[in-house]
Amino acid sequence: MSTTTFSKVRIQLEDFSVTDEIEAMKKVSRNIGGITTFLxxxxxxxxxxxxxxxxFEHYPKMAEKKLEEIxxxxxQDFGVIDMSIIHRIGPIEIGENIVLIVAVGEHRGETxxxxxxxxxxxxxxxxxxxxxxxxxxxVWVQDTP
Amino acid sequence: MSTTTFSKVRIQLEDFSVTDEIEAMKKVSRNIGGITTFLxxxxxxxxxxxxxxxxFEHYPKMAEKKLEEIxxxxxQDFGVIDMSIIHRIGPIEIGENIVLIVAVGEHRGETxxxxxxxxxxxxxxxxxxxxxxxxxxxVWVQDTP
Amino acid sequence: MITxxxxxxxxxxxxxxxxxxxxxxPITIDQLSDIxxxxxxxxxxxxxEKKVLISVNQEMTADDTLIRDGDEVAFLPPFSGGAI
Amino acid sequence: MITxxxxxxxxxxxxxxxxxxxxxxPITIDQLSDIxxxxxxxxxxxxxEKKVLISVNQEMTADDTLIRDGDEVAFLPPFSGGAI
Numbered sequence: 001m002s003t004t005t006f007s008k009v010r011i012q013l014e015d016f017s018v019t020d021e022i023e024a025m026k027k028v029s030r031n032i033g034g035i036t037t038f039l040x041x042x043x044x045x046x047x048x049x050x051x052x053x054x055x056f057e058h059y060p061k062m063a064e065k066k067l068e069e070i071x072x073x074x075x076q077d078f079g080v081i082d083m084s085i086i087h088r089i090g091p092i093e094i095g096e097n098i099v100l101i102v103a104v105g106e107h108r109g110e111t112x113x114x115x116x117x118x119x120x121x122x123x124x125x126x127x128x129x130x131x132x133x134x135x136x137x138x139v140w141v142q143d144t145p
Numbered sequence: 146m147s148t149t150t151f152s153k154v155r156i157q158l159e160d161f162s163v164t165d166e167i168e169a170m171k172k173v174s175r176n177i178g179g180i181t182t183f184l185x186x187x188x189x190x191x192x193x194x195x196x197x198x199x200x201f202e203h204y205p206k207m208a209e210k211k212l213e214e215i216x217x218x219x220x221q222d223f224g225v226i227d228m229s230i231i232h233r234i235g236p237i238e239i240g241e242n243i244v245l246i247v248a249v250g251e252h253r254g255e256t257x258x259x260x261x262x263x264x265x266x267x268x269x270x271x272x273x274x275x276x277x278x279x280x281x282x283x284v285w286v287q288d289t290p
Numbered sequence: 291m292i293t294x295x296x297x298x299x300x301x302x303x304x305x306x307x308x309x310x311x312x313x314x315x316p317i318t319i320d321q322l323s324d325i326x327x328x329x330x331x332x333x334x335x336x337x338x339e340k341k342v343l344i345s346v347n348q349e350m351t352a353d354d355t356l357i358r359d360g361d362e363v364a365f366l367p368p369f370s371g372g373a374i
Numbered sequence: 375m376i377t378x379x380x381x382x383x384x385x386x387x388x389x390x391x392x393x394x395x396x397x398x399x400p401i402t403i404d405q406l407s408d409i410x411x412x413x414x415x416x417x418x419x420x421x422x423e424k425k426v427l428i429s430v431n432q433e434m435t436a437d438d439t440l441i442r443d444g445d446e447v448a449f450l451p452p453f454s455g456g457a458i
Contacts, residue, residue, distance in 0.1 A: 019164040022184065030239055033188035033374035036181070036260075038253065039167065040457030043178035045251075056455065057382055059448060062432035063455075087455060094175055098457040106190075107374050108183060112261045115181075119253060119456055127429075127448075128455025129382035140383035141454040178458035185373030201371065202298055204364060207348035208371075232371060243373040252458050264372055272345075272364075273371025274298035285299035286370040 008084040009067040011058050011128075015097055016086050025104045028082045034108035036115040040099040042092045046141075049134040054092040059127035063087070066126040070118050078114035080105040085118065087128060153229040154212040156203050156273075160242055161231050170249045173227045179253035181260040185244040187237045191286075194279040199237040204272035208232070211271040215263050223259035225250040230263065232273060292357060294326075295364040296333075300342060304333045304365070316356040319344060322363065333365070342367055376441060378410075379448040380417075384426060388417045388449070400440040403428060406447065417449070426451055 022035060042054050067085045074083045086100045099122070103115040122128075130141040163184060171177060187199050212230045219228045231245045244267070248260040267273075275286040292311050296304040311325065319337070327334035336342050343366040344351045357363055376395050380388040395409065403421070411418035420426050427450040428435045441447055 017164055018167055018182075019162055022163055026186065026240055030189040032186055032240070035184040035186060037163075037184065038257070039180040039182065040253070041171065041177055041180060043251065043458065044175040054457075058455070059379070059381055059429075059432075059450065062429060062448070065432055095171055095177070099455065106188065108185070108261075108264060112183070112257060116253075116257045123453060123456040125453070126455050127381065127450050127453055129451065130454040130457070131382070140451065142383065142452050188374065199373075203371070204295075204297055204345075204348075204366065207345060207364070210348055244371065268369060268372040270369070271371050272297065272366050272369055274367065275370040275373070276298070285367065287299065287368045 008082070009064060009071055010086045011060075011063055011067070011089055012086065013088065013090045015088065016100055018097075018100060021084055021086065021100060021102050025082055025084055025102050028104065031106055032081060032104045034105050034111045036103045036108065036111035038099075038101045038115050038119050039097060040119070042094045042096050042098060044094045046132060046134075049132070049136070051094065051132050051134055053094075053133040054098070055131040055133070055138075056087070056089040056092060056098070057129050057131070058087070058089050063127050067122065070121050070125070073121075074103065074114040074118050078103075078105075078110045078117065080110050080114045083114060083118065085122065087122070087126070089128070153227070154209060154216055155231045156205075156208055156212070156234055157231065158233065158235045160233065161245055163242075163245060166229055166231065166245060166247055170227055170229055170247050173249065176251055177226060177249045179250050179256045181248045181253065181256035183244075183246045183260050183264050184242060185264070187239045187241050187243060189239045191277060191279075194277070194281070196239065196277050196279055198239075198278040199243070200276040200278070200283075201232070201234040201237065201243070202274050202276070203232070203234050208272050212267065215266050215270070218266075219248065219259040219263050223248075223250075223255045223262065225255050225259045228259060228263065230267065232267070232271070234273070291359065293362045295362065297364065297366050299367045300333070300336075300365050303336070304330050313357070313359060316358045319351060319353070319355060319357070322357055337365070375443065377446045379446065381448060381450050383451045384417070384420075384449050387420070388414050397441070397443060400442045403435060403437070403439060403441070406441055421449070 084102045103111040105111040229247045248256040250256040323334045323337040345364045407418045407421040429448045
């Protein structure tokens, strides 16, 4: 376990440890039976283009606020016990971690639903942008989710 | 990263590292964009009873065979790139890891579907049994999933 | 000779973990439960009422499955893996 | 004074990352885009065609949102977080 303080919603340059994030969430309750995690990673291919590198930028404060809103709505609407959301910014290599959502609950059903909803909602509402570096140069990705 | 060899389907006494299992799956392809993970953990409460300990038993060979069938069907039917399934046996304390399913894919949709199907299928078809220790003693859990 | 295996809660009902049985010709599940009834009537009853699943050589049986010499037959109570 | 912020692809279109503007009375988004049009017609066009999202003090705007002195207005191209 690293010495990082575990805020449940974070945007950060550094990589994260999935194990550490899950263990931090486990501490919330002794009644957790199911944990669904979504991890987004850097893919080599995008629309047939070969990507060599990614770069993420966010709107500070607003992005964190949106992630916190997603977390609270997931707990309220899906009945999960808790949720953490971590998104990296800055340069990302192929295969590296980009985003992590951890949903913990008493039973598995609600954790799958909450986690899948949260990543879709993040893409829809959170001001984070991706720049892809391909052989053709650098482009901001602007497609809708 | 530990020195464990990463067979993609395992039943084992020892705990596992979610990070290590995910990193092992990442090595399968450079085209992985989404990784959905389900982790089942020991809950303190079950039907209102306070549980102090769990104990899992399996039918060797048959249980591994069923997990491998689930893995292959997940790849075939849901189009995920790969899947790993690890289930622990023996004594499990509250909060400890019991079962892990990692589904890796190009996009997130199929990894959520495959992962949720796989844990339901595991409960339905894999000869693994749970014994709960409560204040009333030890009981084999026999409810259907 | 066939091997019979009892798992989880069935061990205490059968009073054992494993046993061997000599058979000369292939037998059905019904015939097997008649044989078991001699030593463990409760176990045989559960088989007839389909309260246990039966596998032969690690594959689940169908109603017409035949058990042959050398087979491994296992009596499996309802599964409860995966935690929740 | 209000602050205008341009993110991602909009930085090169606006030719800047941030600017300040003096306003005396509250203005609408339409009025703001008229002001922007003077320096950056392309940017103003994208605002009118709703090709960019606009937030005021980190909240998304509605058609009737008023911008007041001290507000932080941000121009946001379609989001692409979360990877896939």
